[in-house]
Amino acid sequence: MFGLGDVLYFPIVRFIEWCLPQLGLNYEILTVEEMSNTYGLTNTKRNVLYIREDVYCGAIKGNPRDRFTLCHELGHFLLHTPDRVSFARGKIPAYRDPEWQANAFAGELMAPHYLTYHMNLDEIMVQCGMSRQAAQIQYKLYHGK
Ligand SMILES: [Zn+2]
Numbered sequence: 001m002f003g004l005g006d007v008l009y010f011p012i013v014r015f016i017e018w019c020l021p022q023l024g025l026n027y028e029i030l031t032v033e034e035m036s037n038t039y040g041l042t043n044t045k046r047n048v049l050y051i052r053e054d055v056y057c058g059a060i061k062g063n064p065r066d067r068f069t070l071c072h073e074l075g076h077f078l079l080h081t082p083d084r085v086s087f088a089r090g091k092i093p094a095y096r097d098p099e100w101q102a103n104a105f106a107g108e109l110m111a112p113h114y115l116t117y118h119m120n121l122d123e124i125m126v127q128c129g130m131s132r133q134a135a136q137i138q139y140k141l142y143h144g145k
Pocket of ligand 1: 072076098099102
């Protein structure tokens with residue numbers, strides 16, 4: 001949709017700034033005081049993505065953790081609209097957990113299998129701008145161990 005299908009280093013900040021508004025979604029940068037321990041928050045009812053300013057600045061600088069946080073929130077935004085999310089009681093399989101889904105979305109957005117299947121762990125980290133931990137999860141999905 002945005003011509004990013006073969007881009008290895010997903011431009012999450014530019015995506016939030018330029019592409020989200022085209023989808024009718026807004027974002028707001030809030031101070032650390034306003035957000036306290038929360039890095040990012042998605043309000044799917046109001047169509048607003050709240051981002052803590054230090055996370056936003058970190059993502060601009062290419063900090064892998066902050067980039068992942070924004071991709072995770074984008075996942076909530078796109079996957080968990082009020083009409084698509086349902087609340088479960090009791091134990092549910094991991095993949096039905098919205099947090100698991102947002103993490104899986106972020107991993108696949110940053111290191112899509114079709115672009116990274118031939119790469120080793122370090123290449124994924126560097127070329128996709130991911131932390132070792134996040135890159136490892138993607139790598140293990142397709143290579144085992
Ligand atoms: Zn989350």
